[in-house]
Amino acid sequence: MKLLLHICCAPCVCAPMEELRANGLEIEGYFYNPNIHPLLEFRRRLKAVKVYESTPPQADSSIPIHYCEDYGLEEFLSTVDREAPKRCEDCYRMRLLSTARYAKGHGFDAFSTALLFSTHQKHELVKGAGEEAARLTGVPFHYMDYRHLYEKSHAMARKRCLYLQSYCGCIFSEYERYAPTTKYLYKGDGEEAERI
Template sequence: MKILLHTCCGPCSIYPIEELSKEYAVSAYFFNPNIHPFQEFKRRKNSLREYCEKNRIPIIDLGSYGMKEFLRKVVFHENTRCNVCYSWRMEETAKRAAEDGFEAFTTTLLYSRYQNHDKLRQCGTELAEKYGISFIYKDFREGWQYGIDKSIELGMYRQPYCGCIYSEQERYDKLLRKKNNTTK
């Protein structure tokens, strides 16, 4: 069975690619307009490309920088932006998979301990119905440490924040972090 894997970066793709390759013919799809700024987008894209080339995983598209479109979608909805971010990236993957004759799709976002796993699963299930293909759900978080160790061993670029400029501020702005902690 041919599966299209939405990939967010190189390190997060290691474990899902290894696992899925045991059962499926995997192709990668890099669609991540949420990653800012441009240099960060390029670093993540290049780390994925290098990993896939070394491991002979076809990449069907490496996408283009989509900061403007992303911001247009989330502005005034900053606090719920992750839902927009998940559904946009996953819908593009499901649509592309259906158009290109893949039987299934899934995402490396299921590898992250920091994402909303239940929402991702629900989103994938709904999109599978909409596009008439299978969504392969796997809890890739079980390979969390394996992926970290392997990416360090391979000298891959490892990103320090989720992706969007809002998450970059949340990662580095000490005052904002303090404020968020005290308002919880």
């Protein structure tokens, strides 16, 4: 079976890709993530996936990855709700519908997503968004629950020195991740740092 795998980030694809290939699937990747903000973070994650693609762990294990490199801030903000979990559901729908449409237009038998491998995602919402995209496009959604590979995948990413992000992607998730923390700001001109 020829499968198009939506790739959210490099760390979440390392171990799953091995597992999928071991199951005899012919895999190609698809990077479409208008949810990643700000722009420099988007570029970091895009670069990490390109590094993953260009430096396979074994010579015969590289896969082609198709990229949508548009920074989709405006599209994302006009599509999703501001509050989780509705925001997350809208985000999953947007990305998986794009993946399913790409799969349909390029002769893939099915599609899936590396979001299903993360222990930090809302798994049932991801699954529902995939099933909805399948209904809308007629391309089967290949569901798998490989959350047990999460730690292994991140260890593989660390070993390969791939960028590991600290929040899901959007500006709202970045705020939710860092709002409870305190930081020291440098005031300049030799003044002491101020805790905020």
